[in-house]
Amino acid sequence: MLxxxxxxxxxxxxxxxxxxSLLTLLREQLGLVGSKNACEQGECGSCxxxxxxxxxxxxxxxxxxxxxxxxxxxEALADxxxxxxxxxxxxxxxxxxCGFCTPGLIxxxxxxxxxxxxxxxxxxREALAGNLCRCTGYAKILDAVxxxxxxxxxx
Amino acid sequence: xxxxxxxxxxxxVGESARRIDGAPKVKGQFLYGSDLWAxxxxxxxxxxxxxxxxxxxxxxxxxxLALPGVHAALxxxxxxxxxxxGLELADQPVLAWERVRYQGEPVALVAAVDLETARRxxxxxxxxxxELPAVTDMEQALRADAPRLHxxxxxxxxxxxxxxxxxxxxxxxxxxxxETGMQDQAILGPESGLAVPAEDGGVDLYVATQWLHVDQExxxxxxxxxxxxxxxxxAGVGGAFGAREDVSMHIHACLLALRTRRPVKMxxxxxxxxxxxxxxxxxxxxMRHGAAPDGRLVTVHARLLIDGGAYASSSxxxxxxxxxFAAGPYEVPNALIDGTAVYTxxxxxGAMRGFGAVQACFAYEAQMDKLAARLGIDPVxxxxxNALATGAVLPTGQVIRGTAPVREVIRRCAAxxxxxxxxxxxxxxxxxxxxxxxxxEHLRRGVGFAVGYKNIAYSAGFDDSAEARVKxxxxxxxxxxxxxxxxxxxGQGVHTILVQIAREELGVExxxxxxxxxxxxxxxxxxxxxxxxxxxxxxxxACRAVRExxxxxxxxxxxxxxxxxxxxxxxAGPDIVADGRALAPVVEFLDPPIVATRVYHHRKTAPLxxxxxxxxxxxxxxxxxxxxxxxxxxxxxxxxxxxxxxxxVGRAINPQSVYGQIEGGTAQGLGLALMEEIRLKxxxxxxxxxxxxxxxxxxxxxxxxSVLVEEAEPGVPFGAKGVGEPSTVVATAAIVAALRQAxxxxxxxxxxxxxxxxxxxxxxxxxxxxxxxxxx
Numbered sequence: 001m002l003x004x005x006x007x008x009x010x011x012x013x014x015x016x017x018x019x020x021s022l023l024t025l026l027r028e029q030l031g032l033v034g035s036k037n038a039c040e041q042g043e044c045g046s047c048x049x050x051x052x053x054x055x056x057x058x059x060x061x062x063x064x065x066x067x068x069x070x071x072x073x074x075e076a077l078a079d080x081x082x083x084x085x086x087x088x089x090x091x092x093x094x095x096x097x098c099g100f101c102t103p104g105l106i107x108x109x110x111x112x113x114x115x116x117x118x119x120x121x122x123x124x125r126e127a128l129a130g131n132l133c134r135c136t137g138y139a140k141i142l143d144a145v146x147x148x149x150x151x152x153x154x155x
Numbered sequence: 156x157x158x159x160x161x162x163x164x165x166x167x168v169g170e171s172a173r174r175i176d177g178a179p180k181v182k183g184q185f186l187y188g189s190d191l192w193a194x195x196x197x198x199x200x201x202x203x204x205x206x207x208x209x210x211x212x213x214x215x216x217x218x219x220l221a222l223p224g225v226h227a228a229l230x231x232x233x234x235x236x237x238x239x240x241g242l243e244l245a246d247q248p249v250l251a252w253e254r255v256r257y258q259g260e261p262v263a264l265v266a267a268v269d270l271e272t273a274r275r276x277x278x279x280x281x282x283x284x285x286e287l288p289a290v291t292d293m294e295q296a297l298r299a300d301a302p303r304l305h306x307x308x309x310x311x312x313x314x315x316x317x318x319x320x321x322x323x324x325x326x327x328x329x330x331x332x333x334e335t336g337m338q339d340q341a342i343l344g345p346e347s348g349l350a351v352p353a354e355d356g357g358v359d360l361y362v363a364t365q366w367l368h369v370d371q372e373x374x375x376x377x378x379x380x381x382x383x384x385x386x387x388x389x390a391g392v393g394g395a396f397g398a399r400e401d402v403s404m405h406i407h408a409c410l411l412a413l414r415t416r417r418p419v420k421m422x423x424x425x426x427x428x429x430x431x432x433x434x435x436x437x438x439x440x441x442m443r444h445g446a447a448p449d450g451r452l453v454t455v456h457a458r459l460l461i462d463g464g465a466y467a468s469s470s471x472x473x474x475x476x477x478x479x480f481a482a483g484p485y486e487v488p489n490a491l492i493d494g495t496a497v498y499t500x501x502x503x504x505g506a507m508r509g510f511g512a513v514q515a516c517f518a519y520e521a522q523m524d525k526l527a528a529r530l531g532i533d534p535v536x537x538x539x540x541n542a543l544a545t546g547a548v549l550p551t552g553q554v555i556r557g558t559a560p561v562r563e564v565i566r567r568c569a570a571x572x573x574x575x576x577x578x579x580x581x582x583x584x585x586x587x588x589x590x591x592x593x594x595x596e597h598l599r600r601g602v603g604f605a606v607g608y609k610n611i612a613y614s615a616g617f618d619d620s621a622e623a624r625v626k627x628x629x630x631x632x633x634x635x636x637x638x639x640x641x642x643x644x645x646g647q648g649v650h651t652i653l654v655q656i657a658r659e660e661l662g663v664e665x666x667x668x669x670x671x672x673x674x675x676x677x678x679x680x681x682x683x684x685x686x687x688x689x690x691x692x693x694x695x696x697a698c699r700a701v702r703e704x705x706x707x708x709x710x711x712x713x714x715x716x717x718x719x720x721x722x723x724x725x726x727a728g729p730d731i732v733a734d735g736r737a738l739a740p741v742v743e744f745l746d747p748p749i750v751a752t753r754v755y756h757h758r759k760t761a762p763l764x765x766x767x768x769x770x771x772x773x774x775x776x777x778x779x780x781x782x783x784x785x786x787x788x789x790x791x792x793x794x795x796x797x798x799x800x801x802x803x804v805g806r807a808i809n810p811q812s813v814y815g816q817i818e819g820g821t822a823q824g825l826g827l828a829l830m831e832e833i834r835l836k837x838x839x840x841x842x843x844x845x846x847x848x849x850x851x852x853x854x855x856x857x858x859x860x861s862v863l864v865e866e867a868e869p870g871v872p873f874g875a876k877g878v879g880e881p882s883t884v885v886a887t888a889a890i891v892a893a894l895r896q897a898x899x900x901x902x903x904x905x906x907x908x909x910x911x912x913x914x915x916x917x918x919x920x921x922x923x924x925x926x927x928x929x930x931x
């Protein structure tokens with residue numbers, strides 16, 4: 001079936017199998033591999049994207065559900081070489097190791113900070129509880145959120 | 156060395172330099188194995204056995220091949236070369252024939268135009284099995300009447316260590332029995348890669364792995380190709396932790412690519428990943444510690460039994476590690492240790508972060524606490540009293556030659572301030588968070604302490620080495636260094652470390668990394684906490700050779716000009732400097748570029764003899780952790796409040812990255828303590844998903860407060876020890892010690908479940924030590 005959707009500000013079309021997930025559409029057909037496939041059942045958050053501004057696991061959304069809607073992915077966050085403050089904070093805090101969870105976490109953190117610019121630690125932990133990271137033990141990810149919040153507040 | 160770099164280069168050794176792969180990773184542009192793509196690419200899929208033990212009556216691929224879009228379906232007979240592979244023993248079939256020995260064993264392969272078609276084709280491969288009795292218990296496997304997994308019987312490896320007089324009497328004895336569950340590495344990036352057939356009849360494999368060359372050594376013979384025609388390239392690796400030491404989809408993708416003459420990509424699903432790689436060995440450990448009244452250890456008796464599963468993988472090395480570390484980081488004059496790894500029809504077990512030392516630490520640290528309680532000595536004081544130090548003799552007879560700051564890590568860890576008990580608190584901070592329905596009436600706090608250690612690099616006589624090639628050339632904006640190493644960046648940061656070392660050695664800030672592949676010599680594995688020392692050592696040697704060649708060119712140039720060079724030469728920024736004076740730009744001497752290739756070897760080790768004696772390990776890294784936990788005694792829920800850690804790191808080349816390793820390693824130890832276990836029933840995995848196999852989330856992880864103990868290790872590049880494993884080794888033991896203190900329960904099995912904490916499940920008990928292999 002033919003799907004038309006707006007991805008990162010651009011209208012795109014793709015012919016997909018009716019059972020295909022939005023994640024498969026993004027990764028295999030639109031070449032946007034920044035969203036990762038790690039669990040296929042919405043447990044790990046590695047495929048976090050925005051669908052009409054709402055944070056979703058792209059593996060749990062059918063491609064067909066995105067028909068005529070707007071999707072924003074991790075690829076939209078940096079402006080060329082200029083990184084988003086959350087991306088910058090990840091590098092500064094040392095929050096990246098293997099990096100497989102990183103795009104999903106960055107999307108989830110941007111989503112959080114857009115709603116709540118100065119969350120306390122418990123709020124951050126609750127907000128990111130759906131994003132698994134196997135490398136870092138999360139300490140430096142928490143550092144990165146604090147740092148990003150400061151950067152975004154212009155502190 | 157007469158030359159020194161005067162001006163500190165930015166991003167050198169000792170700085171928390173930024174990761175060289177950081178920017179592409181945060182932008183989503185870094186290409187992992189599962190992100191690769193090629194024109195005309197097919198998708199491969201594996202057909203796996205649903206049975207833990209069965210005879211294969213027939214495999215019929217007709218229906219699969221008849222499906223439109225399917226390009227190949229292969230069975231064991233289609234493997235043109237060597238039919239088996241393996242890290243230590245080649246006992247594992249590339250594709251099973253006649254018999255399958257574990258659930259998930261590959262039997263056939265298909266390649267199709269897309270993943271969905273490949274999945275459907277795999278379902279249409281008809282395999283007829285005749286189920287066989289399975290041996291799914293590690294002790295049953297040792298019985299004479301147990302089904303035999305392999306011709307040589309079910310004993311995979313037995314290690315026997317006798318030290319001093321094992322019959323030496325002691326004033327006080329404590330005895331204990333301990334079990335650890337089967338843990339999974341739970342790499343977030345699944346097994347994946349892309350095989351591209353080459354015009355020369357060979358193949359290029361882009362794969363997420365820990366050791367390109369050991370893969371090449373197993374892939375090439377299976378394909379009946381010479382090694383040089385099987386070129387491996389490192390794809391982005393989404394975590395490893397031991398799961399990628401063994402071959403997974405490597406040979407399969409190459410077979411399909413060579414058959415179809417098209418690129419073939421394979422990516423495991425999460426379920427397949429759980430079935431398709433080795434796990435941490437479950438262990439049954441019995442120990443008896445004898446001590447003098449003042450707490451000094453006199454004798455340690457230990458029996459360790461681990462389940463190797465259906466194939467050998469690295470089980471021999473894992474049980475050797477577990478046995479050699481069974482007495483812990485303590486000096487013991489007498490010991491008798493038996494370690495046995497057995498074959499069963501359970502999933503194969505192999506490498507995971509900590510590699511045998513984790514299971515041993517869980518047992519010996521529980522014993523130390525028992526002994527402390529029996530003698531009424533403070534547990535920390537008891538550990539200090541027995542701690543190893545340089546010059547100490549291990550149960551293997553090995554004398555510790557390098558640094559062993561065991562007392563230092565214990566003291567530094569114990570000195571970290573304890574967290575305050577909250578006066579008022581959000582119920583979300585109760586154990587179990589939102590799942591805690593109480594008002595915190597039954598919260599108990601406990602504190603536990605553990606010390607452990609791990610060998611760095613490969614042991615027991617293995618000829619461990621790493622090669623690196625360094626090129627210095629003139630770039631548009633000055634000198635540039637290129638480092639070519641096959642070391643696998645698996646997330647731990649080795650590529651950044653290699654760049655930092657090259658900057659430090661050559662004084663050149665602009666260092667780039669050649670993509671890792673098999674066109675340079677082996678770097679060895681990214682495991683055993685070894686790459687900083689091994690590949691770091693190779694880069695250091697190659698840089699020094701490059702620098703010597705450069706200075707030779709400078710001296711020749713100076714002689715030709717009649718210049719007398721009195722002082723030592725150095726590189727400072729863009730210039731060659733002599734006597735603090737700029738002589739000429741470096742780039743003037745780089746036509747042609749300077750290239751040097753060097754191999755680093757660590758000092759030789761020896762295998763253990765029949766009494767378990769031998770200089771088996773290269774060097775050791777130690778860590779101490781103190782865990783503070785809260786247990787809801789009514790609900791069996793746990794919250795780890797704080798982990799304090801002091802780790803012996805030799806010297807930190809990138810401190811931020813060292814802290815990251817400690818925090819991440821601790822998380823995996825916490826996982827084993829509290830939640831992570833592959834549950835098996837009759838050899839079948841019950842929980843192959845992230846819904847059912849739980850790993851720590853950000854809500855589960857406490858603050859990890861770490862201090863680095865820096866005593867440079869002599870004879871090792873920059874004095875740096877590997878840092879990846881010690882925190883994983885000790886975290887489980889420390890957390891369970893804290894749970895015991897909070898609850899007063901025995902808790903001799905990990906992961907500790909809510910049932911164990913509220914007393915619904917009795918602790919596993921046994922009337923006698925686990926058996927050692929009898930006559931076979």
